[in-house]
Amino acid sequence: MRLTRRRLLATGGPALALPFLGREARAQGTGRVVVVGGGFGGATAARALAALGHEVTLVERQPTYWTCPFSNAVLAGLSPMEAIAFGYDALRAGGLTVVEGEAQGIDPERREVRLGDGALPYDRLVLSPGIDLRFDALPGYDEAAAEVMPHAWKAGPQTELLRRQIEAMEDGGVVAIAVPENPFRCPPGPYERASLIAHYLKAQKPRSKILILDAKDAFSKRPLFEEAWAALYPGLIEWVPVSLGGKVVGVDPGTMTLRTDFAEHRVAVANVIPPQRAGTIATAAEVADATGWCPVSPETFESALVPGIHVIGDACLAGAMPKSAFSANAQAKVAAQAIDALLRGGTPGPSKLINTCYSLAAPDYGFTVAGVYQPSDGALAEVEGAGGTSPLGAPAAVRAAEADYARAWYGTITAEAFG
Amino acid sequence: MRAFAIALAGLATSAPAQEAPSGALSCTGCHALGAEAAMPLGGRSAEEIAAALAAYREGTREATVMDRIARGFTAEESQAIAQWLADHAAKE
Numbered sequence: 001m002r003l004t005r006r007r008l009l010a011t012g013g014p015a016l017a018l019p020f021l022g023r024e025a026r027a028q029g030t031g032r033v034v035v036v037g038g039g040f041g042g043a044t045a046a047r048a049l050a051a052l053g054h055e056v057t058l059v060e061r062q063p064t065y066w067t068c069p070f071s072n073a074v075l076a077g078l079s080p081m082e083a084i085a086f087g088y089d090a091l092r093a094g095g096l097t098v099v100e101g102e103a104q105g106i107d108p109e110r111r112e113v114r115l116g117d118g119a120l121p122y123d124r125l126v127l128s129p130g131i132d133l134r135f136d137a138l139p140g141y142d143e144a145a146a147e148v149m150p151h152a153w154k155a156g157p158q159t160e161l162l163r164r165q166i167e168a169m170e171d172g173g174v175v176a177i178a179v180p181e182n183p184f185r186c187p188p189g190p191y192e193r194a195s196l197i198a199h200y201l202k203a204q205k206p207r208s209k210i211l212i213l214d215a216k217d218a219f220s221k222r223p224l225f226e227e228a229w230a231a232l233y234p235g236l237i238e239w240v241p242v243s244l245g246g247k248v249v250g251v252d253p254g255t256m257t258l259r260t261d262f263a264e265h266r267v268a269v270a271n272v273i274p275p276q277r278a279g280t281i282a283t284a285a286e287v288a289d290a291t292g293w294c295p296v297s298p299e300t301f302e303s304a305l306v307p308g309i310h311v312i313g314d315a316c317l318a319g320a321m322p323k324s325a326f327s328a329n330a331q332a333k334v335a336a337q338a339i340d341a342l343l344r345g346g347t348p349g350p351s352k353l354i355n356t357c358y359s360l361a362a363p364d365y366g367f368t369v370a371g372v373y374q375p376s377d378g379a380l381a382e383v384e385g386a387g388g389t390s391p392l393g394a395p396a397a398v399r400a401a402e403a404d405y406a407r408a409w410y411g412t413i414t415a416e417a418f419g
Numbered sequence: 420m421r422a423f424a425i426a427l428a429g430l431a432t433s434a435p436a437q438e439a440p441s442g443a444l445s446c447t448g449c450h451a452l453g454a455e456a457a458m459p460l461g462g463r464s465a466e467e468i469a470a471a472l473a474a475y476r477e478g479t480r481e482a483t484v485m486d487r488i489a490r491g492f493t494a495e496e497s498q499a500i501a502q503w504l505a506d507h508a509a510k511e
Contacts, residue, residue, distance in 0.1 A: 326448055329448045330444065330445040330448060333439075333444035333445070333447075334444055337438055337439060337444065341438070349438055349441070350441050351441065352441035352442035352445075352491075352492075352496070353442070353444075353445050354442060354445035354446070354448075354488055354491070355445075356448075356449065356484055356488070368483065368484045368487075370484050370487045370488050371491075372442070372488060372490075372491025372492065374441070383490075383491040385490050385491070386487060386488065386489075386490040386491030386492075387487050387488070387490075387491065388487050390483065390484070398483060401483055402483050402484070405449075405458070405483060405484070408449070408458050409448070409449050409458075412447075412448065412449055412450070412451045412458065413448045413449070415451065416447060416448065416451065
Protein backbone atom coordinates (compact mmCIF):
# COMPACT_ATOMS: atom_id res chain seq x y z
CA MET A 1 0.00 0.00 0.00
CA ARG A 2 1.39 3.33 -0.96
CA LEU A 3 -0.03 6.13 1.09
CA THR A 4 -0.39 9.02 -1.26
CA ARG A 5 -1.22 12.52 -0.25
CA ARG A 6 -4.81 11.99 -1.34
CA ARG A 7 -5.06 8.81 0.60
CA LEU A 8 -3.66 10.46 3.69
CA LEU A 9 -6.25 13.17 3.42
CA ALA A 10 -8.95 10.58 2.94
CA THR A 11 -7.90 8.54 5.96
CA GLY A 12 -7.08 11.47 8.16
CA GLY A 13 -10.68 11.96 9.16
CA PRO A 14 -12.32 15.30 9.71
CA ALA A 15 -10.06 17.86 11.25
CA LEU A 16 -11.24 19.43 14.45
CA ALA A 17 -12.85 22.77 13.89
CA LEU A 18 -9.94 24.62 15.41
CA PRO A 19 -9.69 28.19 14.28
CA PHE A 20 -6.19 28.00 12.84
CA LEU A 21 -6.94 25.24 10.37
CA GLY A 22 -8.91 27.58 8.16
CA ARG A 23 -6.22 30.14 7.72
CA GLU A 24 -5.11 31.16 4.25
CA ALA A 25 -1.55 30.09 4.80
CA ARG A 26 -2.69 26.49 4.94
CA ALA A 27 -2.72 26.35 1.17
CA GLN A 28 0.92 27.27 0.95
CA GLY A 29 3.96 26.54 2.99
CA THR A 30 2.52 23.54 4.74
CA GLY A 31 3.96 20.14 4.21
CA ARG A 32 3.79 16.44 4.78
CA VAL A 33 5.45 15.44 8.01
CA VAL A 34 5.90 11.85 9.11
CA VAL A 35 6.59 11.21 12.78
CA VAL A 36 8.01 7.84 13.81
CA GLY A 37 7.40 6.89 17.43
CA GLY A 38 4.42 7.70 19.61
CA GLY A 39 5.98 8.43 22.99
CA PHE A 40 6.23 11.79 24.72
CA GLY A 41 8.38 13.23 21.92
CA GLY A 42 6.58 11.81 18.91
CA ALA A 43 3.01 12.29 20.11
CA THR A 44 3.71 15.88 21.16
CA ALA A 45 5.45 16.65 17.87
CA ALA A 46 2.66 15.10 15.82
CA ARG A 47 -0.04 17.09 17.59
CA ALA A 48 1.95 20.31 17.45
CA LEU A 49 2.62 19.97 13.72
CA ALA A 50 -1.00 19.11 13.00
CA ALA A 51 -2.08 22.14 15.02
CA LEU A 52 0.28 24.24 12.91
CA GLY A 53 -1.59 23.12 9.80
CA HIS A 54 0.65 20.40 8.41
CA GLU A 55 -0.36 17.03 7.09
CA VAL A 56 0.93 14.67 9.74
CA THR A 57 1.22 10.89 9.85
CA LEU A 58 2.36 9.23 13.05
CA VAL A 59 3.82 5.73 12.75
CA GLU A 60 3.69 3.71 15.95
CA ARG A 61 4.01 -0.04 16.48
CA GLN A 62 1.66 -0.40 19.42
CA PRO A 63 -1.93 0.69 19.99
CA THR A 64 -1.19 1.39 23.68
CA TYR A 65 1.67 3.38 25.12
CA TRP A 66 2.64 2.84 28.74
CA THR A 67 4.62 5.73 30.15
CA CYS A 68 7.90 5.20 31.95
CA PRO A 69 7.09 8.14 34.24
CA PHE A 70 5.06 6.72 37.13
CA SER A 71 5.81 3.13 36.10
CA ASN A 72 7.85 2.90 39.32
CA ALA A 73 4.62 3.65 41.20
CA VAL A 74 3.09 0.63 39.46
CA LEU A 75 6.03 -1.54 40.54
CA ALA A 76 5.42 -0.44 44.13
CA GLY A 77 1.72 -1.29 43.94
CA LEU A 78 0.73 2.36 44.25
CA SER A 79 -0.97 2.61 40.83
CA PRO A 80 -2.56 0.18 38.38
CA MET A 81 -1.18 -0.30 34.86
CA GLU A 82 -4.21 1.52 33.48
CA ALA A 83 -2.99 4.70 35.17
CA ILE A 84 0.05 4.80 32.87
CA ALA A 85 -1.66 3.58 29.65
CA PHE A 86 -2.48 5.92 26.76
CA GLY A 87 -3.90 5.40 23.28
CA TYR A 88 -3.97 7.48 20.13
CA ASP A 89 -7.67 8.23 19.69
CA ALA A 90 -7.25 11.88 20.64
CA LEU A 91 -4.51 12.25 18.05
CA ARG A 92 -6.76 10.77 15.36
CA ALA A 93 -9.58 13.05 16.44
CA GLY A 94 -7.21 15.97 16.11
CA GLY A 95 -6.92 15.48 12.37
CA LEU A 96 -3.71 13.56 12.01
CA THR A 97 -3.25 10.04 10.69
CA VAL A 98 -2.00 7.32 12.99
CA VAL A 99 -0.55 4.28 11.22
CA GLU A 100 -0.10 1.24 13.44
CA GLY A 101 3.02 -0.30 12.01
CA GLU A 102 6.76 -0.38 12.06
CA ALA A 103 9.05 1.89 10.08
CA GLN A 104 11.48 -0.50 8.39
CA GLY A 105 13.78 2.02 6.82
CA ILE A 106 14.18 5.52 5.47
CA ASP A 107 15.07 6.65 1.96
CA PRO A 108 16.44 10.15 2.55
CA GLU A 109 16.87 10.80 -1.20
CA ARG A 110 13.27 10.06 -2.11
CA ARG A 111 12.15 11.25 1.32
CA GLU A 112 10.13 8.17 2.12
CA VAL A 113 9.58 6.05 5.19
CA ARG A 114 9.35 2.37 4.27
CA LEU A 115 6.69 0.40 6.10
CA GLY A 116 6.12 -3.34 5.89
CA ASP A 117 3.54 -2.86 3.15
CA GLY A 118 4.21 0.47 1.56
CA ALA A 119 5.92 3.79 1.87
CA LEU A 120 5.07 7.18 3.33
CA PRO A 121 6.44 10.25 1.54
CA TYR A 122 7.55 13.20 3.65
CA ASP A 123 8.82 16.72 3.31
CA ARG A 124 10.20 16.57 6.83
CA LEU A 125 10.63 13.51 9.03
CA VAL A 126 10.63 13.42 12.83
CA LEU A 127 12.20 10.40 14.48
CA SER A 128 11.32 9.90 18.13
CA PRO A 129 12.13 6.21 18.51
CA GLY A 130 13.22 6.26 22.13
CA ILE A 131 15.75 3.67 23.17
CA ASP A 132 16.75 0.19 22.19
CA LEU A 133 18.01 -2.05 24.96
CA ARG A 134 21.38 -3.48 24.00
CA PHE A 135 21.00 -7.22 24.32
CA ASP A 136 24.56 -7.63 23.04
CA ALA A 137 26.25 -5.60 25.76
CA LEU A 138 26.00 -7.64 28.96
CA PRO A 139 27.05 -11.32 28.78
CA GLY A 140 24.07 -13.56 29.53
CA TYR A 141 21.51 -10.79 29.15
CA ASP A 142 19.47 -11.32 26.00
CA GLU A 143 15.77 -11.04 25.27
CA ALA A 144 15.07 -14.44 26.82
CA ALA A 145 16.95 -13.44 29.98
CA ALA A 146 14.79 -10.31 30.19
CA GLU A 147 11.76 -12.58 30.69
CA VAL A 148 13.42 -13.86 33.89
CA MET A 149 15.35 -10.74 34.90
CA PRO A 150 13.12 -7.92 33.64
CA HIS A 151 14.56 -4.58 32.66
CA ALA A 152 11.21 -2.80 32.92
CA TRP A 153 12.98 0.13 31.25
CA LYS A 154 10.31 0.26 28.59
CA ALA A 155 7.04 0.33 30.44
CA GLY A 156 4.37 -2.25 29.62
CA PRO A 157 4.47 -6.04 29.99
CA GLN A 158 7.96 -5.76 31.50
CA THR A 159 6.56 -3.52 34.23
CA GLU A 160 3.86 -6.08 35.01
CA LEU A 161 6.40 -8.89 35.08
CA LEU A 162 8.68 -7.13 37.55
CA ARG A 163 5.68 -6.15 39.68
CA ARG A 164 4.53 -9.79 39.83
CA GLN A 165 8.01 -10.94 40.83
CA ILE A 166 8.24 -8.39 43.64
CA GLU A 167 4.76 -9.33 44.86
CA ALA A 168 5.57 -13.05 44.78
CA MET A 169 8.90 -12.69 46.56
CA GLU A 170 9.11 -14.04 50.11
CA ASP A 171 9.93 -11.73 52.96
CA GLY A 172 13.69 -11.60 53.40
CA GLY A 173 14.53 -11.71 49.70
CA VAL A 174 16.96 -9.46 47.89
CA VAL A 175 15.78 -7.30 44.98
CA ALA A 176 18.79 -6.31 42.86
CA ILE A 177 18.77 -3.37 40.46
CA ALA A 178 21.64 -3.31 37.95
CA VAL A 179 22.31 0.18 36.59
CA PRO A 180 24.35 0.89 33.43
CA GLU A 181 26.87 3.61 32.70
CA ASN A 182 25.76 6.97 31.33
CA PRO A 183 24.07 7.91 29.11
CA PHE A 184 20.79 6.09 29.58
CA ARG A 185 17.07 6.86 29.72
CA CYS A 186 15.94 8.69 32.87
CA PRO A 187 19.11 9.13 34.96
CA PRO A 188 17.32 9.32 38.35
CA GLY A 189 14.92 6.50 37.44
CA PRO A 190 16.77 3.54 38.98
CA TYR A 191 17.01 5.32 42.33
CA GLU A 192 13.36 6.36 42.34
CA ARG A 193 12.61 2.72 41.56
CA ALA A 194 14.68 1.54 44.51
CA SER A 195 12.89 4.07 46.73
CA LEU A 196 9.36 3.08 45.77
CA ILE A 197 10.07 -0.66 45.88
CA ALA A 198 11.51 -0.01 49.36
CA HIS A 199 8.28 1.75 50.26
CA TYR A 200 6.40 -1.44 49.39
CA LEU A 201 8.86 -3.80 51.04
CA LYS A 202 9.00 -1.81 54.28
CA ALA A 203 5.26 -2.21 54.71
CA GLN A 204 4.82 -5.74 53.32
CA LYS A 205 8.15 -7.60 53.55
CA PRO A 206 10.30 -5.70 56.04
CA ARG A 207 13.13 -8.26 56.25
CA SER A 208 13.88 -7.81 52.53
CA LYS A 209 16.68 -5.76 50.99
CA ILE A 210 17.37 -3.79 47.85
CA LEU A 211 20.83 -4.01 46.32
CA ILE A 212 21.73 -1.42 43.69
CA LEU A 213 24.68 -2.59 41.61
CA ASP A 214 25.90 0.47 39.77
CA ALA A 215 28.33 0.95 36.88
CA LYS A 216 28.85 4.54 38.07
CA ASP A 217 30.31 6.31 41.10
CA ALA A 218 27.75 9.08 41.12
CA PHE A 219 24.10 9.45 40.24
CA SER A 220 21.44 12.06 39.68
CA LYS A 221 20.12 13.65 42.89
CA ARG A 222 22.29 11.31 44.97
CA PRO A 223 22.37 13.45 48.16
CA LEU A 224 18.59 13.81 48.04
CA PHE A 225 18.01 10.11 47.52
CA GLU A 226 20.48 9.18 50.28
CA GLU A 227 18.85 11.65 52.66
CA ALA A 228 15.45 10.14 51.87
CA TRP A 229 16.67 6.56 52.22
CA ALA A 230 18.21 7.27 55.63
CA ALA A 231 14.98 8.90 56.82
CA LEU A 232 12.44 6.54 55.28
CA TYR A 233 14.12 3.18 54.72
CA PRO A 234 17.14 2.87 57.04
CA GLY A 235 19.19 -0.24 56.26
CA LEU A 236 16.88 -1.34 53.47
CA ILE A 237 18.75 -0.04 50.41
CA GLU A 238 22.42 -0.74 49.71
CA TRP A 239 24.10 1.13 46.84
CA VAL A 240 27.33 -0.35 45.47
CA PRO A 241 29.22 2.07 43.18
CA VAL A 242 31.56 0.88 40.43
CA SER A 243 34.64 1.70 42.54
CA LEU A 244 33.43 -0.79 45.15
CA GLY A 245 32.69 -3.46 42.58
CA GLY A 246 29.17 -2.46 41.65
CA LYS A 247 29.34 -2.91 37.90
CA VAL A 248 27.50 -6.02 36.71
CA VAL A 249 29.63 -7.74 34.07
CA GLY A 250 27.51 -10.84 33.47
CA VAL A 251 24.24 -12.46 34.46
CA ASP A 252 22.90 -16.01 34.71
CA PRO A 253 19.12 -16.11 34.68
CA GLY A 254 19.19 -19.86 35.38
CA THR A 255 20.61 -19.33 38.86
CA MET A 256 19.40 -15.72 39.29
CA THR A 257 22.99 -14.61 39.62
CA LEU A 258 24.49 -11.20 38.88
CA ARG A 259 28.27 -11.23 38.49
CA THR A 260 30.58 -8.30 39.18
CA ASP A 261 34.39 -8.26 39.01
CA PHE A 262 34.47 -8.95 42.73
CA ALA A 263 31.46 -11.04 43.65
CA GLU A 264 28.49 -13.12 42.58
CA HIS A 265 25.11 -12.02 43.88
CA ARG A 266 22.35 -14.62 43.93
CA VAL A 267 19.10 -12.74 44.35
CA ALA A 268 15.34 -13.31 44.51
CA VAL A 269 14.44 -10.61 41.99
CA ALA A 270 16.85 -9.16 39.43
CA ASN A 271 15.94 -5.95 37.65
CA VAL A 272 18.66 -5.62 35.02
CA ILE A 273 18.75 -2.27 33.23
CA PRO A 274 21.14 -2.89 30.34
CA PRO A 275 23.12 -0.35 28.28
CA GLN A 276 21.05 1.42 25.64
CA ARG A 277 21.21 3.18 22.30
CA ALA A 278 18.81 5.08 20.05
CA GLY A 279 15.86 3.04 18.74
CA THR A 280 16.59 0.73 15.79
CA ILE A 281 15.16 2.98 13.10
CA ALA A 282 17.81 5.59 13.97
CA THR A 283 20.53 3.14 13.00
CA ALA A 284 18.65 2.10 9.87
CA ALA A 285 18.25 5.76 8.90
CA GLU A 286 21.96 6.35 9.55
CA VAL A 287 21.23 9.25 11.88
CA ALA A 288 22.99 7.53 14.82
CA ASP A 289 26.74 7.93 15.18
CA ALA A 290 29.33 5.54 16.65
CA THR A 291 28.00 6.21 20.16
CA GLY A 292 24.63 4.74 19.18
CA TRP A 293 22.89 8.09 19.68
CA CYS A 294 21.92 10.83 17.21
CA PRO A 295 23.76 14.15 16.88
CA VAL A 296 21.36 17.02 16.11
CA SER A 297 21.23 20.76 15.68
CA PRO A 298 20.48 22.38 19.04
CA GLU A 299 18.18 24.88 17.32
CA THR A 300 16.03 22.65 15.10
CA PHE A 301 16.87 19.08 16.20
CA GLU A 302 17.64 18.32 12.55
CA SER A 303 20.09 15.47 12.24
CA ALA A 304 23.73 16.49 11.84
CA LEU A 305 24.12 13.46 9.57
CA VAL A 306 21.05 13.32 7.31
CA PRO A 307 19.19 16.46 6.18
CA GLY A 308 15.40 16.56 6.44
CA ILE A 309 15.29 14.25 9.46
CA HIS A 310 14.76 15.66 12.95
CA VAL A 311 15.55 13.45 15.93
CA ILE A 312 14.03 14.22 19.33
CA GLY A 313 13.71 12.59 22.73
CA ASP A 314 15.89 9.91 24.28
CA ALA A 315 17.41 8.98 20.90
CA CYS A 316 19.11 12.32 20.30
CA LEU A 317 22.32 13.73 21.66
CA ALA A 318 20.92 16.88 23.21
CA GLY A 319 24.08 18.09 24.89
CA ALA A 320 23.47 18.67 28.58
CA MET A 321 19.75 17.84 28.45
CA PRO A 322 18.97 14.55 30.16
CA LYS A 323 16.96 11.81 28.51
CA SER A 324 13.57 12.45 30.09
CA ALA A 325 9.92 12.67 29.10
CA PHE A 326 10.01 16.38 29.96
CA SER A 327 12.98 16.90 27.63
CA ALA A 328 11.33 14.93 24.82
CA ASN A 329 8.13 16.97 25.11
CA ALA A 330 10.03 20.28 25.18
CA GLN A 331 12.22 19.24 22.25
CA ALA A 332 9.16 18.15 20.27
CA LYS A 333 7.61 21.61 20.49
CA VAL A 334 10.84 23.39 19.55
CA ALA A 335 11.37 20.99 16.63
CA ALA A 336 7.75 21.47 15.50
CA GLN A 337 8.09 25.23 15.48
CA ALA A 338 11.39 24.96 13.58
CA ILE A 339 9.92 22.53 11.03
CA ASP A 340 6.96 24.84 10.55
CA ALA A 341 9.32 27.75 9.84
CA LEU A 342 11.39 25.66 7.43
CA LEU A 343 8.36 24.39 5.53
CA ARG A 344 7.10 27.95 5.15
CA GLY A 345 10.44 29.09 3.82
CA GLY A 346 11.36 30.98 6.96
CA THR A 347 14.23 30.76 9.39
CA PRO A 348 13.82 29.00 12.72
CA GLY A 349 14.27 31.25 15.73
CA PRO A 350 16.69 30.72 18.59
CA SER A 351 15.99 27.81 20.89
CA LYS A 352 15.84 27.63 24.65
CA LEU A 353 14.50 24.68 26.58
CA ILE A 354 13.67 23.62 30.12
CA ASN A 355 13.86 20.24 31.77
CA THR A 356 12.38 19.33 35.13
CA CYS A 357 12.62 15.78 36.48
CA TYR A 358 10.51 14.85 39.46
CA SER A 359 11.41 11.83 41.56
CA LEU A 360 9.36 10.26 44.31
CA ALA A 361 11.11 8.70 47.30
CA ALA A 362 7.67 7.93 48.73
CA PRO A 363 4.12 8.90 47.71
CA ASP A 364 4.37 12.07 49.83
CA TYR A 365 8.08 12.72 49.36
CA GLY A 366 9.20 14.28 46.06
CA PHE A 367 12.09 16.35 44.78
CA THR A 368 13.37 17.72 41.50
CA VAL A 369 16.32 18.46 39.33
CA ALA A 370 15.80 21.23 36.79
CA GLY A 371 17.83 22.87 34.08
CA VAL A 372 17.54 25.58 31.43
CA TYR A 373 19.36 24.94 28.16
CA GLN A 374 20.43 26.95 25.14
CA PRO A 375 22.84 26.38 22.25
CA SER A 376 26.50 27.00 22.92
CA ASP A 377 29.23 25.88 20.52
CA GLY A 378 26.81 23.70 18.59
CA ALA A 379 25.29 21.85 21.54
CA LEU A 380 22.67 22.50 24.19
CA ALA A 381 24.42 23.71 27.33
CA GLU A 382 23.03 24.55 30.75
CA VAL A 383 22.41 28.20 31.42
CA GLU A 384 24.74 29.02 34.30
CA GLY A 385 23.20 30.16 37.54
CA ALA A 386 19.94 28.36 36.84
CA GLY A 387 18.74 24.84 37.52
CA GLY A 388 19.95 22.39 40.11
CA THR A 389 18.24 20.19 42.65
CA SER A 390 15.79 20.69 45.48
CA PRO A 391 17.54 21.66 48.72
CA LEU A 392 18.71 19.09 51.26
CA GLY A 393 17.02 19.23 54.64
CA ALA A 394 13.77 20.66 53.36
CA PRO A 395 10.72 20.33 55.62
CA ALA A 396 8.26 17.50 55.02
CA ALA A 397 5.71 19.95 53.68
CA VAL A 398 8.06 20.92 50.85
CA ARG A 399 8.71 17.28 49.95
CA ALA A 400 4.95 16.66 50.01
CA ALA A 401 4.35 19.70 47.79
CA GLU A 402 6.88 18.45 45.24
CA ALA A 403 5.23 15.03 45.27
CA ASP A 404 1.89 16.72 44.54
CA TYR A 405 3.51 18.75 41.77
CA ALA A 406 4.97 15.55 40.32
CA ARG A 407 1.46 14.14 39.93
CA ALA A 408 0.17 17.44 38.54
CA TRP A 409 3.03 17.54 36.03
CA TYR A 410 2.21 14.01 34.93
CA GLY A 411 -1.42 14.93 34.33
CA THR A 412 -0.49 17.99 32.30
CA ILE A 413 2.25 16.47 30.17
CA THR A 414 0.31 13.33 29.32
CA ALA A 415 -2.66 15.51 28.36
CA GLU A 416 -0.45 17.60 26.12
CA ALA A 417 1.08 14.54 24.45
CA PHE A 418 -1.84 12.12 24.25
CA GLY A 419 -4.99 14.18 24.86
CA MET B 420 -5.27 19.32 25.21
CA ARG B 421 -7.52 22.22 24.45
CA ALA B 422 -5.07 24.65 25.94
CA PHE B 423 -2.25 23.07 23.99
CA ALA B 424 -4.14 23.34 20.74
CA ILE B 425 -4.92 26.92 21.51
CA ALA B 426 -1.32 27.72 22.35
CA LEU B 427 -0.21 26.28 19.07
CA ALA B 428 -3.09 27.92 17.31
CA GLY B 429 -1.48 31.12 18.37
CA LEU B 430 1.73 30.00 16.75
CA ALA B 431 -0.05 29.24 13.55
CA THR B 432 -2.12 32.38 13.28
CA SER B 433 0.67 34.73 14.25
CA ALA B 434 3.12 36.22 11.82
CA PRO B 435 6.51 34.51 11.97
CA ALA B 436 7.89 37.34 14.10
CA GLN B 437 5.33 36.46 16.77
CA GLU B 438 6.22 32.81 17.12
CA ALA B 439 6.67 31.52 20.65
CA PRO B 440 9.58 33.32 22.29
CA SER B 441 12.63 31.39 23.43
CA GLY B 442 11.79 28.97 26.20
CA ALA B 443 8.04 29.55 26.22
CA LEU B 444 7.13 26.22 24.63
CA SER B 445 8.66 24.31 27.54
CA CYS B 446 6.29 25.93 30.03
CA THR B 447 3.17 24.09 28.93
CA GLY B 448 4.65 20.71 29.93
CA CYS B 449 3.68 21.68 33.49
CA HIS B 450 1.40 24.66 33.03
CA ALA B 451 -1.54 23.88 30.81
CA LEU B 452 -3.08 27.15 29.78
CA GLY B 453 -6.62 26.20 30.69
CA ALA B 454 -8.04 27.24 34.04
CA GLU B 455 -9.09 23.66 34.78
CA ALA B 456 -5.53 22.38 34.78
CA ALA B 457 -3.18 21.76 37.65
CA MET B 458 -0.69 24.60 38.07
CA PRO B 459 -2.90 26.70 35.79
CA LEU B 460 -1.92 29.91 34.11
CA GLY B 461 -5.35 30.48 32.60
CA GLY B 462 -6.71 33.91 33.41
CA ARG B 463 -3.36 35.33 34.53
CA SER B 464 -2.31 38.59 32.95
CA ALA B 465 1.11 39.15 31.41
CA GLU B 466 1.89 41.56 34.25
CA GLU B 467 1.07 38.94 36.88
CA ILE B 468 3.15 36.25 35.19
CA ALA B 469 6.09 38.59 34.59
CA ALA B 470 6.01 39.77 38.20
CA ALA B 471 5.97 36.18 39.44
CA LEU B 472 8.90 35.26 37.20
CA ALA B 473 10.85 38.30 38.42
CA ALA B 474 10.18 37.42 42.06
CA TYR B 475 11.22 33.81 41.48
CA ARG B 476 14.34 35.00 39.68
CA GLU B 477 15.24 37.32 42.54
CA GLY B 478 14.38 34.77 45.21
CA THR B 479 11.71 36.89 46.85
CA ARG B 480 8.83 34.50 46.17
CA GLU B 481 8.62 31.12 47.85
CA ALA B 482 9.24 28.34 45.36
CA THR B 483 9.92 24.66 44.94
CA VAL B 484 11.38 24.60 41.43
CA MET B 485 10.33 27.85 39.72
CA ASP B 486 13.17 29.84 41.30
CA ARG B 487 15.70 27.48 39.72
CA ILE B 488 13.98 27.76 36.34
CA ALA B 489 13.32 31.51 36.37
CA ARG B 490 17.01 32.24 36.97
CA GLY B 491 17.70 30.83 33.50
CA PHE B 492 15.88 33.71 31.79
CA THR B 493 16.64 37.41 31.49
CA ALA B 494 14.06 40.06 32.36
CA GLU B 495 13.40 40.59 28.64
CA GLU B 496 12.97 36.87 27.96
CA SER B 497 10.67 36.53 30.97
CA GLN B 498 8.56 39.44 29.79
CA ALA B 499 8.19 37.92 26.32
CA ILE B 500 7.26 34.53 27.76
CA ALA B 501 4.74 36.12 30.14
CA GLN B 502 3.12 38.01 27.28
CA TRP B 503 2.94 34.90 25.11
CA LEU B 504 1.49 32.76 27.92
CA ALA B 505 -1.07 35.41 28.79
CA ASP B 506 -2.09 35.87 25.15
CA HIS B 507 -2.77 32.17 24.72
CA ALA B 508 -4.18 31.51 28.16
CA ALA B 509 -6.58 34.41 27.74
CA LYS B 510 -8.28 32.67 24.83
CA GLU B 511 -9.43 29.80 27.01
